[in-house]
Amino acid sequence: MKYISIITFMFFSSLSLSAQELHVFFEKADGFFKTNVADGKVAYSKINSNKASLDEILKLAETISVSKNDAKDYQAFWINAYNLSVIKGVIDNYPTKSPLDHAGFFDKTMYHLGGKKITLNDIEHKLLRAQFNDARFHFVLVCGAIGCPPLINKAYLPNTLNAQMDEQTKKALNGSFLQVNTKKKRVKVSQIMEWYKKDFTMNGKTEIDFINIYRTEKIPDNFKLSYFPYNWNVNKQ
Template identity: 55%
Template sequence: MKNLFALLFLIIVSNYGQAQTASFYEDTDAFLKTYVSNGKVDYAAIKKDPSSLNKLITQAEAINVSKSSPADYQAFWINAYNLHVINGLVEAYPVNSPLDVKGFFDNTKREVGGETLTLNDIENKKLREQFNDARVHFVLVCGALGCPPIIPNTYKPDTLDRQLTAQTSKAINNPSFIKTKGKKLQVSQIFEWYAQDFNQGENTTLTFINAYLTNPVDENTKVSFYTYNWKINKL
């Protein structure tokens, strides 16, 4: 009988957790559709009424996801990162750049997923260290114009792989993000800062880029890095 009650308890807890996560994804989607347009965020409007964002931040505090469900795990932490970037900038708004907020990425602690983490912790410990997938750099949005643009949709487990590929392809085929100048390629400093993620085995940064470019460049093309634009990605 005790085993039966224990099993029923686990089923109830599991169903509740799944419902909680599903609600988080739905609410995040509605929030982004309201405040995100053309890859930018309406921070001023959120500042006037932060209730929907506050609800999402509270939801994200209590959600627990397991690496045994990789897509759910990754989707949650990607959404959590992007929402906490927005929340941090809304709290500081008006502000010209996330770098104007002391310790924005590496020192400010945030309650999320049952843990106390910085934004760098989410990016590096929850995502980069757990999954060998450089596409994550094209869906984590740091609140600056130099980032790949934020989309007005949530990342969901059942669509995550397609979304990762789509956002990587969009960024790499954007002439403002990957700049071709004759036999030279100027690319975001993202490729410099996270070189180890793009240089895997015999593959190089250029190999990664060519895998998504509609018109791949010659393998001998010289790659350089242009200066990252840290200006806030506000509407």
């Protein structure tokens, strides 16, 4: 009985420590984004002159354990870890005009996060998109380019995650992700919706159906939809 009690104590102590580390990660990430992000743009020059804060957060993220069964903790951790790692990737190649100027930026460069050695594409496609059918990921994972949705100047947090994802999706689909020509009955959308069309057309929906869930001024079903090119220039201040 005494042996079982010790094991139980150790188990719950481990859970408590893990929860505390996750809380600290969110807190530090929130402070970092507030300090270095404004109007969707990142102060790469400022970060490059003092990398300690970013390195500290990513070092903390190396051993944090999150389970997809705790979906909000899991999603919030990996969204923040992705966005921070993209910034790290830009800083490691600073100065740069575009993430695409560096071979393997998304699919070869490895990061130590959450007890794993993974790439940015691993986070997006294996840990998030493959686990949860939610097209809103495309509006919160920011790839370091102007064509991406704007990066918010705060961390994504478990208790506000759903509202934050909704807000960013609404901002994009009521803003720069769409170009509407009412006279010609046409709508051009970000190339993201072409690359990941299946994410936006789940359950028999059309892309316009998805857009209208979040858009204030609805797009008529008879509008012709096309895509405009992605802007891969870095999202610097």
